[in-house]
Amino acid sequence: MEDQSSLSLTSSVTMPTHTPAPTPTITRDDIVILVMGKIGSGRSNFIKKLAEMQPEEGTENLSSHTENVCAYECYHSGQRFILVDTPGLNNGELLQGAAFTAIATWLKIAYASSPTNGRTTPEEPVKLTGVIHTHSITDSSMSGADARSFKLLHDLCGDRAADRVRLVTTMWDVADESEAVKVEDALKTHWQPLIDTGARPKRFDNTSERAWIIAEELENTKKALLVQEELDTGTRLKDTSAGKHLRPEEWVAP
Secondary structure, three states: OOOEEEEOOOOOOOOOOOOOOOOOOOOOOOEEEEEEEOOOOOHHHHHHHHHOOOOOOOOOOOOOOOOOOEEEEEEEOOEEEEEEEOOOOOOOOOOHHHHHHHHHHHHHHHHOOOHHHOOOOOOOOOOEOEEEEEEEOOOOOOOHHHHHHHHHHHHHHOOOOHHHEEEEEEOOOOOOHHHHHHHHHHHHHHHHHHHHOOOEEEEOOOOHHHHHHHHHOOOOOOEOOHHHHHHHOOOOHHHOOOHHHOOHHHOOOO
16 A cells, blocks of 8 residues: 545545545546445445554444544555545434435535536546445344435435445354345345346455455446436435435434
């Protein structure tokens, strides 16, 4: 690894415990991967395995240690990767609408085609290489909240960018394999609409080697997510395909 540092695209993009470095330029040559998932699914750990960072103190519990969108920069085989950690979509302390707003706002800024943003020209919007969605294979049930979060993921990406999505089951290293396979089969049934449009299920065994296999299989194809295209044309956040499926109580605190 040649270098490792953090970046922030806006003041709302922060690093929880690491010292921020100056904002680097994001170019079309970078591989940008968004990582999403519920609390306790291992999304931040997946990024740590890629960036070879030590786990943060206290992350063994299931509380969310990512309340903002946090972007990390690392290098692998001479290629620069931007790894984007996101708030858990089932965070009991953070409304679903707030988590979605943080994610969508980061995506809008990354995709913005204004030459004044300092990162791109009008002809060069920054597109994502992939979206990693993590789900613990030890979680044998699919709750209503899980189903809504998956629907949000699908609507966020859209069918045209579905082939950029990897549905990553985590914690295979601690699971009973026979039971885990049953859970995996059930999850694939729930995930079938997105799989049918190009998403691929993957297993993660908590090793850096496997994390990089998953990341590298995305290759260097880049696509805009549906929500980026919608916001870029002036659609209000609540009127996007993803936003309009959130419940009113998920937007505003009681």
